[in-house]
Amino acid sequence: HSKSSGKGRITWYDDELDAQRTRKQAIETGIREGLKRGEFDVVYQPIIEARHGTIASVEALVRWPRRPEGELVPDQFIALAESSGLIQALGQFVLRRACQEMGDFPNVRLSVNISPAQFRDVAFESKVADILAETGFPAQRLELEVTEGNLIENPERAIAAVAALKALGVTIALDDFGTGYSSIGYLRRYDFDKIKIDKSLASQVDRDPQAAALVAGTVNIANALGLAVTAEGVETEDHVRLLRLAGCQYLQGYYFSRPKPLHDVLGLPAEKAAVRA
Ligand code: C2E
Ligand code: MG
Ligand code: MG
Numbered sequence: 001h002s003k004s005s006g007k008g009r010i011t012w013y014d015d016e017l018d019a020q021r022t023r024k025q026a027i028e029t030g031i032r033e034g035l036k037r038g039e040f041d042v043v044y045q046p047i048i049e050a051r052h053g054t055i056a057s058v059e060a061l062v063r064w065p066r067r068p069e070g071e072l073v074p075d076q077f078i079a080l081a082e083s084s085g086l087i088q089a090l091g092q093f094v095l096r097r098a099c100q101e102m103g104d105f106p107n108v109r110l111s112v113n114i115s116p117a118q119f120r121d122v123a124f125e126s127k128v129a130d131i132l133a134e135t136g137f138p139a140q141r142l143e144l145e146v147t148e149g150n151l152i153e154n155p156e157r158a159i160a161a162v163a164a165l166k167a168l169g170v171t172i173a174l175d176d177f178g179t180g181y182s183s184i185g186y187l188r189r190y191d192f193d194k195i196k197i198d199k200s201l202a203s204q205v206d207r208d209p210q211a212a213a214l215v216a217g218t219v220n221i222a223n224a225l226g227l228a229v230t231a232e233g234v235e236t237e238d239h240v241r242l243l244r245l246a247g248c249q250y251l252q253g254y255y256f257s258r259p260k261p262l263h264d265v266l267g268l269p270a271e272k273a274a275v276r277a
């Protein structure tokens with residue numbers, strides 16, 4: 001590398017970083033304004049009871065379809081909402097909307113994702129209690145999904161938050177299991193009710209014997225600890241068969257339904273929701 005070409009590269013990167021920063025700020029402003037303007041929606045994906053093929057619960061997932069610049073997927077905007085502090089407002093919007101809509105379906109439970117930045121707020125559990133009181137949604141029907149990220153940064157705070165939420169009657173699931181580091185340690189430290197095996201692991205059961213062995217082992221560990229298991233990313237009949245065989249109590253994925261407006265999901269014909277043995 002000549003000196004001048006090296007210099008050129010640095011300048012190019014600087015421009016690129018500036019462009020990234022500007023784009024990031026534009027999305028943050030967009031989230032703030034979008035919340036005020038009602039640009040966000042909540043869609044729901046059914047979680048199927050593996051043995052009976054019935055809908056046990058639905059997972060609420062945020063969408064931003066009315067973004068003026070074009071739709072972004074959650075993986076693109078959640079991280080920015082987190083780093084800018086807007087995740088509190090966005091998260092409360094999702095929880096409130098989901099609790100309101102679910103009031104019409106008394107036999108189905110509700111799962112809502114909680115990001116690490118929401119846990120950081122020591123008022124988080126009282127905000128959850130407020131939203132439950134305001135919407136009349138029973139705490140016993142609510143499950144909050146946390147990831148390893150919620151637990152790593154401040155374990156003391158996470159333990160307190162989990163305990164306070166469980167005292168309300170809310171259940172807690174550890175999401176994206178199998179993607180992180182020492183997840184088994186977390187199972188001892190926290191009072192979870194459920195493990196959700198990530199789709200990157202669960203969806204390999206039909207082609208990767210090691211993935212199949214890890215799923216079976218996870219189910220055994222979970223059950224020994226009194227935890228239920230949901231498999232994510234269930235896309236084919238083979239997945240259904242093998243994940244049931246491995247002992248997963250709940251199944252979730254495109255095989256049953258993509259995330260949709262609530263009335264479309266809970267209006268699902270019984271034969272579509274039924275698991276074929
Ligand atoms: P997650 O909580 O693990 O949610 C499951 C994701 O997998 C969803 O993606 C869902 O649409 C997708 N999925 C479900 N079944 C299948 C399948 O069979 N195959 C494949 N390939 N994908 C499937 P989505 O909706 O794009 O959300 C991505 C992530 O963004 C979520 O992962 C969650 O971490 C986060 N997220 C979404 N909504 C919220 C929210 O309201 N609050 C927070 N904090 N995070 C959210
Ligand atoms: Mg989730
Ligand atoms: Mg997940």
Ligand code: MG
Nearest residue numbers: 147175176198
């Ligand atoms: Mg995820």
